[in-house]
Amino acid sequence: MNRLELTRREVLARLGGGVLVLAFAPACVAQNRAGASQNTERIAAWLHIGPDGKVTVFTGKVEVGQDIRTSLTQAVAEELRLPVEAIELVMGDTDRVPFDQGTFGSRTTPTMAPVLRRAAASARETLVDLAAARWSLDRSGLVAEGGTVRGGGQSATYGDLAKDQPFDKPVRDVPLTEPKDWRVMGRPVPKVGGREIVTGQHTYTSDLRRSGMLIAKVLRPEVLGAELVSVDTKAAEAMEDVRVVRDGGFVAVAAPTLRQAERALQALEPQWRRTAQVRGQDLFEVLRGAPLASAAIGKRNGAQVQATYTAPYIAHVPLEPRAALAEWDGSKLTVHTGTQRPFGVRTEVANALGIPETQVRVLVPDTGSGYGGKHSGDAAVEAARIAKALGVPIRLVWTRREEFTFAYFRPAGVIELAASADVEGRLTSWEFTNYNSGGAGVQTPYDVPNPRTQSRQTRSPLRQGSYRALASTFNHFARESAMDELAEALGQDPVAFRLKNLRNERLRAVLETCANAMGWPGAGKNAGIACGTEKGGYVATAVEIEQAGGEFRVLRCVTAFECGAIINPLHLKSQVEGCVLMGLGGALFERVVFDQGQIQTDRLSKYRVPRFSDVPKMETILLDRRDLPSAGAGEAPIVAIAPAIANAVSRSTGRRLRSLPLTGGGQGLEG
Amino acid sequence: MDAKVTLRVNGEAHTVEVFPDTSLLEVLRDDLGLTGAKYGCGEGMCGACTVLVGGKATRSCVTLAADVQADVVTIEGMAQGNRLHPLQQAFLEEGAMQCGYCVTGMIMNAAALLAANPKPTTAQIKEHMEGNVCRCCTYDRIVAAIERAARAEAR
Numbered sequence: 077m078n079r080l081e082l083t084r085r086e087v088l089a090r091l092g093g094g095v096l097v098l099a100f101a102p103a104c105v106a107q108n109r110a111g112a113s114q115n116t117e118r119i120a121a122w123l124h125i126g127p128d129g130k131v132t133v134f135t136g137k138v139e140v141g142q143d144i145r146t147s148l149t150q151a152v153a154e155e156l157r158l159p160v161e162a163i164e165l166v167m168g169d170t171d172r173v174p175f176d177q178g179t180f181g182s183r184t185t186p187t188m189a190p191v192l193r194r195a196a197a198s199a200r201e202t203l204v205d206l207a208a209a210r211w212s213l214d215r216s217g218l219v220a221e222g223g224t225v226r227g228g229g230q231s232a233t234y235g236d237l238a239k240d241q242p243f244d245k246p247v248r249d250v251p252l253t254e255p256k257d258w259r260v261m262g263r264p265v266p267k268v269g270g271r272e273i274v275t276g277q278h279t280y281t282s283d284l285r286r287s288g289m290l291i292a293k294v295l296r297p298e299v300l301g302a303e304l305v306s307v308d309t310k311a312a313e314a315m316e317d318v319r320v321v322r323d324g325g326f327v328a329v330a331a332p333t334l335r336q337a338e339r340a341l342q343a344l345e346p347q348w349r350r351t352a353q354v355r356g357q358d359l360f361e362v363l364r365g366a367p368l369a370s371a372a373i374g375k376r377n378g379a380q381v382q383a384t385y386t387a388p389y390i391a392h393v394p395l396e397p398r399a400a401l402a403e404w405d406g407s408k409l410t411v412h413t414g415t416q417r418p419f420g421v422r423t424e425v426a427n428a429l430g431i432p433e434t435q436v437r438v439l440v441p442d443t444g445s446g447y448g449g450k451h452s453g454d455a456a457v458e459a460a461r462i463a464k465a466l467g468v469p470i471r472l473v474w475t476r477r478e479e480f481t482f483a484y485f486r487p488a489g490v491i492e493l494a495a496s497a498d499v500e501g502r503l504t505s506w507e508f509t510n511y512n513s514g515g516a517g518v519q520t521p522y523d524v525p526n527p528r529t530q531s532r533q534t535r536s537p538l539r540q541g542s543y544r545a546l547a548s549t550f551n552h553f554a555r556e557s558a559m560d561e562l563a564e565a566l567g568q569d570p571v572a573f574r575l576k577n578l579r580n581e582r583l584r585a586v587l588e589t590c591a592n593a594m595g596w597p598g599a600g601k602n603a604g605i606a607c608g609t610e611k612g613g614y615v616a617t618a619v620e621i622e623q624a625g626g627e628f629r630v631l632r633c634v635t636a637f638e639c640g641a642i643i644n645p646l647h648l649k650s651q652v653e654g655c656v657l658m659g660l661g662g663a664l665f666e667r668v669v670f671d672q673g674q675i676q677t678d679r680l681s682k683y684r685v686p687r688f689s690d691v692p693k694m695e696t697i698l699l700d701r702r703d704l705p706s707a708g709a710g711e712a713p714i715v716a717i718a719p720a721i722a723n724a725v726s727r728s729t730g731r732r733l734r735s736l737p738l739t740g741g742g743q744g745l746e747g
Numbered sequence: 748m749d750a751k752v753t754l755r756v757n758g759e760a761h762t763v764e765v766f767p768d769t770s771l772l773e774v775l776r777d778d779l780g781l782t783g784a785k786y787g788c789g790e791g792m793c794g795a796c797t798v799l800v801g802g803k804a805t806r807s808c809v810t811l812a813a814d815v816q817a818d819v820v821t822i823e824g825m826a827q828g829n830r831l832h833p834l835q836q837a838f839l840e841e842g843a844m845q846c847g848y849c850v851t852g853m854i855m856n857a858a859a860l861l862a863a864n865p866k867p868t869t870a871q872i873k874e875h876m877e878g879n880v881c882r883c884c885t886y887d888r889i890v891a892a893i894e895r896a897a898r899a900e901a902r
Contacts (some may be wrong), residue, residue: 141846141883266842273847274835276783276822279846281783291777333777335769395787395795395848395882440780444785444848445882476788646842650885654845657884680792680880691886 083629099525120244121174122195123152129223129235130154131163133192136176137184138168138416139269140446143647144184146361150643153187153260154253155196156234157215157221160265168418170439178417180448180542182611182708185643189706190252197250206237225534255641255702262702264646269442281414281441282399289401290319290330290460293341295470296482299673300538301351310343315340321465326427328462330470353673354537360386363512363534364490370464371734373547377532378498381564385493385554387513387736388666389485389538390661391677393685396444397474398483403457404467411463413456414443421453428457429464447658448542449483471667475606480678485668486543487536489513491554495524497562503577510551512536517610517715519550520555522577538670545711548610549718553736556606556719561732569597571605582614582638582701583607589697590616604724606716613639613712615654621724627739628725630660630692632716638699639707645698647710652696655713661686663718665737752813753860756781757824765812772796772807775821782821783851787880794879797852798822798887804859822851825858834858836887837896845883853879859894 115121124132133152139145153160166172168179176188200220207225210216210232218227255262259400272278297305307327309320318340321328329340350378355360361367374380398710400413409429416419418438426433437745438456455472463470474482490511496504503524510518513626515531531547543549563573571591587607589598596605596618607616620632637652665684677683726732753762754771756779763778773799775781784807787795791806796806801817825832831839834854844850853876860867860875867875871894881889 141848143845244761264842266839267844267847270842270844270847271831273844273850274822274831274838275826276781276851278847279782280785282786283776285777285780333769335766339766393881393882395788395793395846396785428878443846444845447882473786476790606765650842650845650883650888653887657886658882679790680788681790684865685880685882686884686886687880688876688886688890691873691884694887 081722085563116174119195119198119247123199125234125238127235129233134173135167135674136173138179138440139442143267146265147643148189148192149268150260150265151193153198153256156194156200158223169269170418170422171325171437175419176281177315178420179445180189180416182711185706185708188226194254195247198248202245203234203237207232209522228351261643265644279441280395280396281412282473284401284412287468289471290371291334291337291339292328292330292470292472294458295327295344299350301353301673302348305349312340312343319466321462330462356587356671359488360490373563373565379562380496382494383562385491385734386487387550389488390666391480391668392449392484393446394445394449397479398455399473400455400459401471402463403469404464409460410504411456412439412441414450415440415453416446416450421456424453424457425460429460440745443567447544451542476680477678483540484539487513487540489550493554493558495558501566501568501573501576513550514547514663516546517551521580521583521609523579546611548715552715554716557722560723571596583609584636586614586616586636590634592620593697594618594634601730602724602728604720606719608715610712610715612707613714615716617720619714619720619724633692634695636697637713638701639709640704641702641706642700643706648698649696651709651715656717657686659714659717663721664739667737750813754815754819756819757821767813769812770808771810771812771815774812775851779824781821792855796848796851797855799855799859802862804856833899835897837892841888841892841895843885843888843892845885849881853889861897
């Protein structure tokens with residue numbers, strides 16, 4: 077059997093009969109990965125219409141709570157002139173969807189949605205062509221609408237036309253539906269799959285079961301950086317139904333029940349050798365590579381600010397921990413896992429097992445959140461190793477303590493900033509250096525001559541990685557705090573000062589909208605405001621706070637947000653408010669406390685996240701710019717809340733806090 | 748396995764073998780296949796595992812299966828056939844979910860509240876729900892959903 081036949085048969089088996097898939101040009105085969113139809117120039121890579129008219133869409137993006145399953149369904153429905161119910165998305169299945177880098181960077185809306193819309197619009201036009209050919213009519217008199225092509229007294233369903241003639245057509249350069257003509261996009265379509273969630277029927281990775289499955293636990297070091305010297309597994313191996321896997325430093329146990337697996341794990345007797353690890357109190361000096369400089373404010377001929385800001389590591393705390401279900405059938409490894417990078421995890425698993433990627437299939441069920449925390453395939457790799465070693469299906473779900481200790485964190489960082497403004501309130505200089513936390517959002521949106529901005533990498537004492545908006549939150553915290561410090565030194569209103577130095581029309585719009593909604597400047601001394609832009613979204617947040625027992629509470633929170641044309645206002649509002657409140661946690665109290673390899677905040681009772689009582693009165697204004705392309709919204713709204721609160725604290729108490737979190741014992745600088 | 752226990756769950760009796768320290772959550776999920784209750788933290792701090800035991804909202808991850816005497820109701824026991832429980836319906840109508848992982852625990856805890864206090868104030872709702880975490884921070888809509896369900900049940 078040659079490669080072409082195999083590929084065709086596999087694809088046919090997967091998709092059933094029907095169209096948009098059946099003919100394979102050699103070029104298409106050449107681009108195949110792992111047997112899937114991967115020629116992304118062709119409609120078939122992205123969608124399929126079955127004989128019953130059901131549309132199946134294929135995307136490597138994954139659903140982690142940002143509601144892209146809904147917004148992408150809307151996008152396809154719009155262009156195919158179908159109701160959302162007629163469309164099903166296959167997401168994050170590496171054997172069935174085109175290659176995708178991953179679901180991060182707020183890229184789904186600006187990049188994947190247009191791709192799927194174009195494929196859907198091409199399919200719609202192809203259906204019209206088929207109908208025109210079948211009826212020998214001019215296509216200009218035919219309309220595709222609601223699952224039927226009509227015209228010239230004829231009509232046929234999409235499904236009927238789709239089975240008429242096998243074809244695999246290229247994606248065309250068809251114009252996309254103008255926002256003014258949207259009938260499905262731009263509307264508050266309820267969450268696709270919501271009913272399964274409220275009934276408990278949705279199957280997250282951690283809910284999966286297989287016949288003969290064992291539940292596995294991995295031996296972890298007693299502290300980070302400790303090396304396994306030896307391990308006595310005899311007691312665990314003697315336990316009923318328990319199996320032990322040992323592969324170098326990797327040791328795991330598996331048993332039919334979770335409790336047995338936990339007991340077996342406790343029965344292991346490891347010896348560890350500790351390695352030197354950074355003391356928690358030294359974190360910021362280690363990142364900076366020098367003692368931190370204290371702040372200085374000058375008021376000669378305008379205003380000058382020199383200051384150092386710090387941010388700790390914080391944890392994503394996805395409510396569904398890392399989880400995987402791995403199955404090895406002797407030639408193929410199939411792993412379900414909650415990840416934002418199914419193809420990246422496929423590579424990780426293949427490398428770990430020493431098998432080709434074609435022998436690995438990764439599937440991502442809609443997942444219990446990620447926030448940038450699920451880029452890596454830790455659980456998938458672990459489950460895969462155990463499944464291959466034992467030859468039985470393995471389910472592995474990290475405990476919350478494992479999540480807090482062995483996952484990666486949002487990077488801690490130090491920012492040094494020196495800026496000045498003239499007596500008129502125009503920025504005259506800007507120097508900004510971020511140590512360790514990263515370059516996202518590091519460039520100032522304000523007009524200043526020759527800004528000097530840099531992001532320096534350092535060796536992080538703890539494992540660090542992606543997070544919602546990456547370093548943009550901390551970079552905005554420093555920048556927007558400094559903007560208020562300059563305004564204060566100048567004796568100018570912080571909103572007026574910003575506007576004087578800001579030409580970006582979209583950022584101005586959200587700032588002014590937010591200030592107006594807050595009632596600025598009449599908002600009083602306990603109010604603060606900040607703004608920023610990230611990943612094509614523009615945000616301004618204003619807060620009113622109160623001080624209570626050494627802590628600050630946010631009483632009212634006004635946010636104005638704009639990300640181009642709104643695809644779904646219902647879910648956009650959820651994203652914006654969720655982002656702002658997640659940002660409130662990092663602003664006020666979230667912090668990973670550690671010392672010499674020991675994570676002290678290793679459970680939810682020790683690591684505080686926002687709860688019902690932390691939620692202020694929320695007012696969210698969404699600006700719908702239908703003249704602009706849609707950008708993603710899962711990240712940008714997080715960036716303004718922390719500096720808004722810090723600015724409110726400064727205005728109400730006179731204390732300038734430059735270390736996150738603002739309450740709850742920040743390790744950094746104050747005053 | 749040391750002991751057999753009989754649990755009445757969603758109106759049906761089930762006899763399962765457990766260790767003395769096996770949690771109710773593990774029995775529900777792995778023995779009975781009722782995976783609507785979720786593991787979130789393992790210490791009763793997030794509420795994702797909430798079920799009703801004798802009508803009381805109970806953290807099943809820190810409840811020993813062997814200790815359960817009263818009837819258990821899980822999210823799978825809330826709908827009447829195809830008809831959703833008013834809380835389930837309200838969560839859908841308010842769009843009170845993002846990733847959805849916390850939702851079943853939220854609904855079960857709210858069910859206990861509405862059983863004891865059919866017309867709670869917003870402050871009472873927030874206080875009662877404080878132990879449930881929605882990391883996506885859909886809190887306002889969850890409150891709105893509980894208020895909506897309370898109104899629906901009052902009709």
